[in-house]
Amino acid sequence: xxxxxxxxxxxxxxxxxxxxxxxxxxxxxxxxxxxxxxxxxxxxxxxxxxxxxxxxxxxxxxxxxxxxxxxxxxxxxxxxxxxxxxxxxxxxxxxxxxxxxxxxxxxxxxxxxxxxxxxxxxxxxxxxxxxxxxxxxxxxxxxxxxxxxxxxxxxxxxxxxxxxxxxxxxxxxxxxxxxxxxxxxxxxxxxxxxxxxxxxxxxxxxxxxxxxxxxxxxxxxxxxxxxxxxxxxxxxxxxxxxxxxxxxxxxxxxxxxxxxxxxxxxxxxxxxxxxxxxxxxxxxxxxxxxxxxxxxxxxxxxxxxxxxxxxxxxxxxxxxxxxxxxxxxxxxxxxxxxxxxxxxxxxxxxxxxxxxxxxxxxxxxxxxxxxxxxxxxxxxxxxxxxxxxxx
Numbered sequence: 143x144x145x146x147x148x149x150x151x152x153x154x155x156x157x158x159x160x161x162x163x164x165x166x167x168x169x170x171x172x173x174x175x176x177x178x179x180x181x182x183x184x185x186x187x188x189x190x191x192x193x194x195x196x197x198x199x200x201x202x203x204x205x206x207x208x209x210x211x212x213x214x215x216x217x218x219x220x221x222x223x224x225x226x227x228x229x230x231x232x233x234x235x236x237x238x239x240x241x242x243x244x245x246x247x248x249x250x251x252x253x254x255x256x257x258x259x260x261x262x263x264x265x266x267x268x269x270x271x272x273x274x275x276x277x278x279x280x281x282x283x284x285x286x287x288x289x290x291x292x293x294x295x296x297x298x299x300x301x302x303x304x305x306x307x308x309x310x311x312x313x314x315x316x317x318x319x320x321x322x323x324x325x326x327x328x329x330x331x332x333x334x335x336x337x338x339x340x341x342x343x344x345x346x347x348x349x350x351x352x353x354x355x356x357x358x359x360x361x362x363x364x365x366x367x368x369x370x371x372x373x374x375x376x377x378x379x380x381x382x383x384x385x386x387x388x389x390x391x392x393x394x395x396x397x398x399x400x401x402x403x404x405x406x407x408x409x410x411x412x413x414x415x416x417x418x419x420x421x422x423x424x425x426x427x428x429x430x431x432x433x434x435x436x437x438x439x440x441x442x443x444x445x446x447x448x449x450x451x452x453x454x455x456x457x458x459x460x461x462x463x464x465x466x467x468x469x470x471x472x473x474x475x476x477x478x479x480x481x482x483x484x485x486x487x488x489x490x491x492x493x494x495x496x497x498x499x500x501x502x503x504x505x506x507x508x509x510x511x512x513x514x515x516x517x518x519x520x521x522x523x524x525x526x527x528x529x530x531x532x533x
Contacts, residue, residue, distance in 0.1 A: 269486065269515065270300035277458050278445055278483035279308070280474055282465035282511070290488040290517040291351040298355070298460065302362055306458065309448040310359055313463035314347045315340060315368030317440060323368050333357045336366075355462065365451075369444040369461060371437045379436045380429035387436060388443075395446060396439050396477040402432065409472055410434050419526035426532060438467055442477035465489065471510040487511035490519040 273279050281298070284290050302308075315323055319340050326339035333356035337349055359366050371379075371387065378386040384398055393399040410431035415422050422430070441461055448459045467473045468485045475483055 268300075269297040269513070270304065272484060272513065273297060273301040273308075273460070274304055274306040276482075276484040277449065277456065278478060278481055279458070279460040280468035280483060280485045281460060281462055282468040282485075282487045282489075283462065284488060284490055284517070284520065285351075285464060286348065286522065287488070287490065287517055287520045288351065289520075290490075290515075291354075293515055293517060294462070294488060295354050295358070299358060302358065302364070307362070307364060308458040308460045309365045309367055309451070310355065311367040311369040311441065311444050311448055311459060311461045312352070312355070313370045313441070313461075313467065314349075314352055315366070316370045316372040317368050317444065318372055320368045323366055327360065327366055330360070333360070336360070352462075365448070367444050367448045367459075369441045369463070371433070371440045376433040376436065379433045384432060384436045384439070388439070392443050396442050397479060398439055398477070402435055406435065406472065406476065407431055413466070413472065418532070419529050421529055421531040423532055434466075438472075438474045439477045441467060441474045445474070445478065446481070469510050470512070484513070485511045486513045486515060488515045488517055491516045 281294050283294065322340045323336070326336040330336045330339065333353035336356050337344065337353070341349075356366065358364070375387045384402070385393070388398055390399070407428070411427040414427055414430050414434065441463060445459045445461055449456050451457065461468070461474060463474070465487050468475070468487060470476075470485050473485075475485055
């Protein structure tokens, strides 16, 4: 077969296999099921004659509903795989016990009638190996999207299980909280203990989405880094500029000593106006854009510090932050200099809600990320419905 990947399983007297084939410019998933005992008997049962699988010949075979169960599971597995990438394929064991072997003629007939089920989307490469091959990784999020958090955690967990040992930088912790975070990671046995020791206001984030990441870090003994700019410091930037929160050395490390490019500042202003439903007064846009840029620069600085925490032994780092922060054209990558990085956006499919910056989730599906993971939209009220102009 010429497929780019293959999924197979063997159990008992049979085996099954899934592989993609391209026909006429479309991707198809080919399902092959082989029952060795059935083949060895020339297509007959052990009684020497073929029989109707739906008409059992003994009380022990009187399970016609199992026919539907087995075929339904087989076809459901194929349909599910057509709609996900290999990174999302769960470990599956298709039943090949005696009920399925006795019912093989019906199963084969059903699958033959279906021939193969077309996959509308190309088969994508798994995300985990890409993470493990990178030194600086930025994984985005839609803050309230549970599927996106799970998909990101699954990829991160798979890469770590394969031997990747990154430091994890999180937008959810302010940089001033780093000493408390270090102490909590050293003494705590669970994520709730860490959050309680560091966070004063749990309402700021939906911590149930982030507890699995903290648990993963505790279990694998991975360092956590507080990556965000506090609201207090963001206010200083709005009033007095980025020099109030960056010393000369850090400004030079991320390139802020050269100033903020006018095109970047203008793009951030447009993004803020869009995310505030057009109700942001012009006099606020410039200061808030500078604060957003300062946040991105702080996250970049934290990533570089974490990578070089042990002199001579650079460590991979992964940043978990909103999709707006991981954008190549506007976000953290702008302040990583010439350091190679991988930026992954987790964008809602066909969503009209704007990402911070320019464009909706759908419009940004191809850019400005190195890779996009498409997730189902979360139902939420219209964010503009109750918004009032800022005075």
